[in-house]
Structures are given as C-alpha cells and as structure tokens.
Amino acid sequence: MIVRISRAKEGFADYLITGTRKDSIYTRDQKDRTITLYGNLQIFKQTEKYLNKYKNYESNYIHITLSFSQEEMDKLNEIEDEKIRDELFKELVLIYIKHHTSGYDLKNEVIAYSEAHLPKIQINEKNRQRFPHIHIAIAKYNPLDDTQLKTPFFNNSFLDDVLQSYVCKKYGFEIPRKDETDTNEKIEDENNLEDKIKSKIAITRANWIELLKDIKTSNELLYFLQNDLKLEENRDFKIAGSKTYKYIKILNLQERNKKSNSLNLNGKDFSRFILKNDKNRTFPRHKSKKELEDILLSYYETRIENIYKRKSNKSKELLKNIHHLENQxxxxxxxxxxxxxxxxxxxxxxxxxxxxxxxxxxxxxxxxxxxxxxxxxxxxxxxxxxxxxxxxxxxxxxxxxxxxxxxxxxxxxxxxxxxxxxxxxxxxxxxxxxxxxxxxxxxxEQIKNTDIEILRAKSPTQQEKVKLQNEELNSKINLQELKEKLDANLILEYAKKNFKLDISNFTITDDNKIDNLKNKQKPKNVIDFLQKELNLSTKEAIWVCEEIYENSVVYSSEIEKKSEYRKKRNEKLR
Structure with missing residues (x-):
C-alpha cells in the first residue's frame, strides 16, 4: 500500500465530485465507482469555501491518498461480502484521520471526508494502469473555536513511515520502497531543506535548534537526517562520544566558524537526542508491529498533552459543556x-x-x-x-x-x-x-435550492431505495439467460473499447465464463465480471449486458462458431 500526503488550499471537493482535471477527459462517474467511507462531501466543500473566504491559511487541508496494488486488491476481493471489505476500508481511513488529528475531539473539532475509488476506466490518459485507491482530506480547521487545527509536523517523515509500516504489517499489505511514498511536495521540501542545511541554515546552533524543534527522539533525528535531508552517515554526520555517552555530530558545515566546521547535537538544547543503544538501530519498516505500535502510542500520548496545553480556556469550556450535555x-x-x-x-x-x-x-x-x-x-x-x-x-x-x-x-x-x-x-x-x-x-413561487447537489452521495434511505430498484430490475430481466447465452467475448470487447481493459490477461472458459489469468479467482459470468473486474454497480452491469444482448445482430448466427473456436483454442492452450 502506497501512502501519499500533500497540502492544498482548494480543489479537493470539486475534483471528487466532477472527476475532471486538466489532463483528464473523463467524469467521476465514468472513471470510478465511489464508496463513501467517512464524513460528508458537501460539508467539506462548504468548509473549503469558508476557509478561502474568511481565513488566510497557507494551506486549508491535508490530502492523503492510499493506493493499492492489483495483488492487494485481489486479496481484498477474496472477501465475498463487500460490506466487510468496505468496513476494512473504513478502519484504514479512521486510523489515518485519528493519527493526523490526535489530541483533538474527533466529533467536535475535526472536519474530514474520505471515499474509495474503484476504477472503471483501467488505463488513464497517460496510458498508465489505474489502481483502486482511497482519498482522505482533513480540514486544518477547528470548528469548535474557529481556529486552525494543528496536524503533525510535515518536515519529518519518520512518523508517516511508522504509521504506514504499522498499517501494512497489521493488514498484510506490502510495504513499498521508500522512494515510492514520496510526494512532489515532500521532494520539494527535502530539496529546500537540503540546500539550507548545506548553506545558511547550517551556520549557527540556533538554526539547528529551530530546524529540529518538532523532532523528539534520536530515532526520529537519524531518520530525518538520512531520509529527509539526504545526509550520509560518516560523510555528513557521524556518531561521536564515549562508550557510555554517544551523540550525533554534524560534519562539513559551511562557514560556521574558523575553529570548526562541525556541530555536536548534545547539551541542553539537544539532550533528547543522546543515543542509548547505537548498535541496534533500525528504521520503521524493519521494526516489528509491536515496536511500531509502541512508537505511535508514545507519540499520541505526548501530542494529546501538547495540543491540550495549546487550547484556549474558551475551547476547553466548550468541550466540557458539550460532554456534559451528552450525559444528561x-x-x-x-x-x-x-x-x-x-x-x-x-x-x-x-x-x-x-x-x-x-x-x-x-x-x-x-x-x-x-x-x-x-x-x-x-x-x-x-x-x-x-x-x-x-x-x-x-x-x-x-x-x-x-x-x-x-x-x-x-x-x-x-x-x-x-x-x-x-x-x-x-x-x-x-x-x-x-x-x-x-x-x-x-x-x-417555486424556489429552487441553489446549494450544490451531490447526486452520488446517498443517504441510507436513498441507498435502500436503489437496492429495491435493483431488485425490481432483476425480477424483470432473466439474469440466468444473460449469464448463459450472452457471449463473453462480446463483453471483453466492450470492456476493451469502453474501459481500456487489457483483455490479453483474460480467457473464455468452455461454459462461457471469463477467467482472469493473473489471479487465482474462479472464472466469472458476464455480470460478475463487470462488477468485480470493472467495478460497475449491479444496475450498470445488467444494463450493459442487456444492451449488448439485445443489439447484437450477429449474435444468434455466430454463437455456435464462436463456441467451437473457443473449444479449439482452449485445447491448444492446454
């Protein structure tokens, strides 16, 4: 699972609603099947609008993307009940939202939204394979007291890596290479910091105190030096000191002073970085699940305390009153x-x-x-x-x-x-x-509601209505006839043309089912294929099959020929 984190001022809500951007020709409904996992998109859009109108924050929200490989989705698709799979998605989302808003009351101080995108269009405009992914956005805004919400510091990727490694080990996902998780924003930040560290910011001890103010432990510091600043051990820094007292020495600082071009990260301002066990240093992805969990819990404990200290008396009183109302x-x-x-x-x-x-x-x-x-x-x-x-x-x-x-x-x-x-x-x-x-x-007079209408964001009542409509549709159509008599080759050709599916990875079985050669799942009938491989809804899949079945002029005359061809081809493959 690859995790990417970025910041922005606006655009998240509109992109999820429309699906359009400069390099895209498809709408959201054409591109993906969407599953709402957390929050309300209309509320998030209104929050975006409010922050841009009334606040002047450098960024208004953080945007987290969780991307799954095809192998990971094959494992998830083995869960037959989609509700169970969606609950797993919701667990993942809640872990990330709670992590980035730790210290705040989730119900009263956090505005966030998340949805999963299961691709219908398999290849994008740049001819790259599209994979299932989850979008999470967290507004940097506390609605309780109209202040900015403080998310974890962004200039240190240590905790991001800890969380990602923990989640991958907990759910059995693959931990990607480090360079796969870097976002453009982070790369730009790293380049800026790297330039600074090798020039002006390296000059004084005070600059280093400011640079490392959000880093709390020696493990975080070592990770920060090597992964964020791209410094190399024994060239740009080294472990110095005695057997019982070890610290980190920064080397080759430009124009620091005439006596020395190095800096010892010890003493009062850097006492938290004293190395207690230098021999067994391991970075997050190599630690056990229990070690990663302990790091996260220790961080949350400290952060909750720090966030509480920052809260105004007004905010504390508001929370107290709200919690009191809950119990009476x-x-x-x-x-x-x-x-x-x-x-x-x-x-x-x-x-x-x-x-x-x-x-x-x-x-x-x-x-x-x-x-x-x-x-x-x-x-x-x-x-x-x-x-x-x-x-x-x-x-x-x-x-x-x-x-x-x-x-x-x-x-x-x-x-x-x-x-x-x-x-x-x-x-x-x-x-x-x-x-x-x-x-x-x-x-x-009839006054039309001018508020934004998100047609795909359905309430439980609306979802139940759609379910009943689907059931009514199923009762009118002979689904068994579609599954048995609609030539699966026609469905593959349709998927190739309309969803850019690479059909070379699929074959047709003797009983007219579609087999994915890249996974061990059972061959699927034409309706299940459209649902599982292309993420179409039941209603969409039935409609596609019905249209092809009814409008295929050559179908009835060619079906026997195609059936014979399939048998001969499969015999050759064997």
Missing amino acids: NIKKNINSLTYQSYQQKLFYEHYDYLIKDKLQGYYIKKVDNQIIINNFSKNIKIIDLENQIISNSNSNNLQEEVRIMIEIALAKNWKLENIEPTGNENFINEANRQIAALILKNKK
Missing part, C-alpha cells in the same frame, strides 16, 4: 417543534460545519444522536433530537431562534404543514406566523 437528558424549560408524520423513517444530515457565511457566529456540531446549534453572543441554543427540534426559552432573539429552527426542519425534509409548535405562547405565535408566511410564499 434535557427536558425542562424548552420550546419545541415536533414532526407529526410517522409514515416513514426520519433521516437527517450531519451538520458538522460553521455556517458563518449564512449566519454570523453560529456553530453546528453533532454529538452522538444530537445536533447542537449554538450562538453564544445571542444566547441561542438549539438541539436537534431526531423527531424534535428544541431550544432554550431564555433567548432574547425569539424571531431569529424560530427562523433557525424552521431552517433546520426544512433541511431535514420536514413538510411545513406537518410541523406543530409547542411551548410558551410567544414561541407558538411566532412559529405559526413564520410557518404560515413560508407556506404562502411557496404557493406563490
């Missing part, structure tokens, strides 16, 4: 809007983003099954309790409070006619007034 049942002194229709299961979105571009100062956060909306300056607190939307009754901004509650109700697809206000008289009157005004307005 709010029943007293509330107004509420209750949805009266119970004919279908309610579905609501996770509103985990700051809506400052709509309403100044509102923060929306999901805590377990509750969604809490706060405006501290206006003393407004609204809580979404699935089939109720409640608020505190001591706000001096009743009109705005009601308006936000109705906005949430509409976001949950509640019908205005079915909303029943309860609570004190002022609240009921104001709620009924606003509801009546909206109903009248809707009758006079």
Whole structure:
C-alpha cells in the first residue's frame, strides 16, 4: 500500500465530485465507482469555501491518498461480502484521520471526508494502469473555536513511515520502497531543506535548534537526517562520544566558524537526542508491529498533552459543556417543534460545519444522536433530537431562534404543514406566523435550492431505495439467460473499447465464463465480471449486458462458431 500526503488550499471537493482535471477527459462517474467511507462531501466543500473566504491559511487541508496494488486488491476481493471489505476500508481511513488529528475531539473539532475509488476506466490518459485507491482530506480547521487545527509536523517523515509500516504489517499489505511514498511536495521540501542545511541554515546552533524543534527522539533525528535531508552517515554526520555517552555530530558545515566546521547535537538544547543503544538501530519498516505500535502510542500520548496545553480556556469550556450535555437528558424549560408524520423513517444530515457565511457566529456540531446549534453572543441554543427540534426559552432573539429552527426542519425534509409548535405562547405565535408566511410564499413561487447537489452521495434511505430498484430490475430481466447465452467475448470487447481493459490477461472458459489469468479467482459470468473486474454497480452491469444482448445482430448466427473456436483454442492452450 502506497501512502501519499500533500497540502492544498482548494480543489479537493470539486475534483471528487466532477472527476475532471486538466489532463483528464473523463467524469467521476465514468472513471470510478465511489464508496463513501467517512464524513460528508458537501460539508467539506462548504468548509473549503469558508476557509478561502474568511481565513488566510497557507494551506486549508491535508490530502492523503492510499493506493493499492492489483495483488492487494485481489486479496481484498477474496472477501465475498463487500460490506466487510468496505468496513476494512473504513478502519484504514479512521486510523489515518485519528493519527493526523490526535489530541483533538474527533466529533467536535475535526472536519474530514474520505471515499474509495474503484476504477472503471483501467488505463488513464497517460496510458498508465489505474489502481483502486482511497482519498482522505482533513480540514486544518477547528470548528469548535474557529481556529486552525494543528496536524503533525510535515518536515519529518519518520512518523508517516511508522504509521504506514504499522498499517501494512497489521493488514498484510506490502510495504513499498521508500522512494515510492514520496510526494512532489515532500521532494520539494527535502530539496529546500537540503540546500539550507548545506548553506545558511547550517551556520549557527540556533538554526539547528529551530530546524529540529518538532523532532523528539534520536530515532526520529537519524531518520530525518538520512531520509529527509539526504545526509550520509560518516560523510555528513557521524556518531561521536564515549562508550557510555554517544551523540550525533554534524560534519562539513559551511562557514560556521574558523575553529570548526562541525556541530555536536548534545547539551541542553539537544539532550533528547543522546543515543542509548547505537548498535541496534533500525528504521520503521524493519521494526516489528509491536515496536511500531509502541512508537505511535508514545507519540499520541505526548501530542494529546501538547495540543491540550495549546487550547484556549474558551475551547476547553466548550468541550466540557458539550460532554456534559451528552450525559444528561434535557427536558425542562424548552420550546419545541415536533414532526407529526410517522409514515416513514426520519433521516437527517450531519451538520458538522460553521455556517458563518449564512449566519454570523453560529456553530453546528453533532454529538452522538444530537445536533447542537449554538450562538453564544445571542444566547441561542438549539438541539436537534431526531423527531424534535428544541431550544432554550431564555433567548432574547425569539424571531431569529424560530427562523433557525424552521431552517433546520426544512433541511431535514420536514413538510411545513406537518410541523406543530409547542411551548410558551410567544414561541407558538411566532412559529405559526413564520410557518404560515413560508407556506404562502411557496404557493406563490417555486424556489429552487441553489446549494450544490451531490447526486452520488446517498443517504441510507436513498441507498435502500436503489437496492429495491435493483431488485425490481432483476425480477424483470432473466439474469440466468444473460449469464448463459450472452457471449463473453462480446463483453471483453466492450470492456476493451469502453474501459481500456487489457483483455490479453483474460480467457473464455468452455461454459462461457471469463477467467482472469493473473489471479487465482474462479472464472466469472458476464455480470460478475463487470462488477468485480470493472467495478460497475449491479444496475450498470445488467444494463450493459442487456444492451449488448439485445443489439447484437450477429449474435444468434455466430454463437455456435464462436463456441467451437473457443473449444479449439482452449485445447491448444492446454
């Protein structure tokens, strides 16, 4: 599994939605089958938009790509239940998100999104093989207190390598060569650091203190020198000192001073780099799974402590209040809007983003099954309790409070006619007034929702609907007839033309199934082939087979000839 990490200001959400870029002629739906693994893409897009509009961060998110080789996907495809495979993908994503946001409350302080791409188009525009991969994006933004989220330091790849080695050993993936994991951004950073280390930054001890401030251990330091700065042991640095006290000496520094052109990394500022066991030095990929896990746990322990120290008192108090709300049942002194229709299961979105571009100062956060909306300056607190939307009754901004509650109700697809206000008289009157005004307005004109629509991001309810549609489709089509009578050669030709599949790796069996010569999986019928090898959905695969079957004019007259040809060819192959 190859892991690449980069940073950017914008573009991630649009790329996942459309799939288009300068060197691509395909749309996302043409290129890949997508599987949502974490978060909400619309929320991430809105976060991107907000950060670019209101913040001036050097980068707004980190982008992590996990890529799998064909051999690794063959192992994963041996898991017959796709739900189990997708759960494994989700585990991987959560490991990486938790690693890069360690020290923060995942539910209340982190905005992230991830999805898997299973290629339909097998060869890209540069004639290179496309492999399954996972995209993860983590916003460098803490929505709880409107501050920048601190991700692990980027100028040291030691912990990236530790994590990648740990994950590969845990799940049985291949650990790639070091040069396969470097991103262009990292290579550029390394070149810049290498230039600096051999010139100006090498001049003073203070420069080295600044350079190594985020590096905590001697193992990290040695890894940093050799892998990030590309320094060579016994040429650019060496292990110095006595048998009982060893440290690292940097050699050949330019123009440091007249007496010496070297620097000893020991003393007060570098005491953490004293080598306790120089003989048994091993870098991450050569360590055991247990050793790698211990390194990560030690790092998380230190980072959690450091992040907590950086938090403002306001942020700490907000978290304390949120966690307190999780453990108590709010029943007293509330107004509420209750949805009266119970004919279908309610579905609501996770509103985990700051809506400052709509309403100044509102923060929306999901805590377990509750969604809490706060405006501290206006003393407004609204809580979404699935089939109720409640608020505190001591706000001096009743009109705005009601308006936000109705906005949430509409976001949950509640019908205005079915909303029943309860609570004190002022609240009921104001709620009924606003509801009546909206109903009248809707009758006079149809207002289209201008928010971005992500057609492929489906809710559980929508997914169930698609499943039922697929089942209905299956009942109308004789699938067994397609599997048995549709010539598999026609499917291979279709895959070659439309998905750039190298069909030389496939052969047709005597019983009209397609066998992949590069793996040990059983031969597949035409529908299973399109699903497993090209990652088409069930609906897409059936549609393709049906179209080819119905529109193949020469099929009925040529099938016997092709069958005889297949048998003779297979006999020769034997």
